[in-house]
Amino acid sequence: MDAEFINSYRNPQLSGNWFLDLNPLSKMNIIIILAFIPVFYPSWQVSIGATLFYILLAVTSGRFKNFISPFLKLGLVIGPFFFILRAIFWPGDTTIFNFGIINITQEGVDLGIRYGTIMLVVTAVLVLLSVTIKAQSLTYALEKIGVPHTASFIILSSLQTIIDLKNKANVIMDSQKSRGIETEGNVFTRVRAFIPVLTPLFLGAISEAEEKSIAMDARAFGSDNSHSHLKFLRSVPVWEKLLVVIINLAVISLIIWRFVG
Structure with missing residues (x-):
């Protein structure tokens, strides 16, 4: 390789x-x-x-x-x-x-x-x-500061589920359109076309959640050992830490000045 x-x-x-x-x-x-x-x-x-x-x-x-x-x-x-x-x-x-x-x-x-x-x-x-x-980078950064990997996975999975639901809804709507069902037009037409999509959409989401949990168990996700990662974050440089501290102090000072002034 x-x-x-x-x-x-x-x-x-x-x-x-x-x-x-x-x-x-x-x-x-x-x-x-x-x-x-x-x-x-x-x-x-x-x-x-x-x-x-x-x-x-x-x-x-x-x-x-x-x-x-x-x-x-x-x-x-x-x-x-x-x-x-x-x-x-x-x-x-x-x-x-x-x-x-x-x-x-x-x-x-x-x-x-x-x-x-x-x-x-x-x-x-x-x-x-x-x-x-990126959600993956955020959850990895949270794990590095001590957040349990189960909590970071819940965050990542929730965000990914929203994206998956949107993509699946688009696929179902396209399939409905290919069958000749009117899916475009005024608000009432769109709502009437979207209601039948909800049942297969949420049933598919429940099924995918179960499959995902089985796959995670097969990969020993619940193990207490340290987890491996494909991507890494760079170490935070000093200038970045100073930038964050300066911005935080500036905003806090403005807030204090608001009440004092």
Whole structure:
């Protein structure tokens, strides 16, 4: 066997991008803790600034194409949804529009903008985590800091199950379409076509879960001995540790300043 191929599994798997090559726990720390700034500084300007920063991180990491599509799909639904809920039903003194139970006030609009932009930040955080952190790398990093391999497997299996369900649903929908069943059109047509898919989808998921547990038992997954890995993470350099510490201290200082000031 080619020695270079063998050695490729002995060395850390690096992409050449400084952000993607960060330890998964470091990336998670940086992405999540920055989201506390718009939470403790609740203004739409801060939330928009944080959202733009996450978009910049996606560009810097080379994951912009993977990031922007799910971000727009989720953000353009969740953000306006929270805005409408707050704007329509939040009481206030300055009424802009009133009709029946709908009472739009200036205070409700202001609060709706604030909540809507915060949800944009939350959406950006979730999408950026999913496109920049591999589940396998995250679970391996958790095991290295002492998390039991059973817990890391549950995390990895849960994430993989979501992906498998999505792929299987697409396969079933394509097979339904090949039989001449209408699966595209308005919302009611899509719902009517998707309901029959649920039964084989979840039965297949239960069956696959049982097969996976049998396969893991056959591979001595429950053994207390140390487990082997095909891929390895690089050791965390000093500059990366300093970067995480500086960002954490900066965010904590801003939060303390918010309450003191």
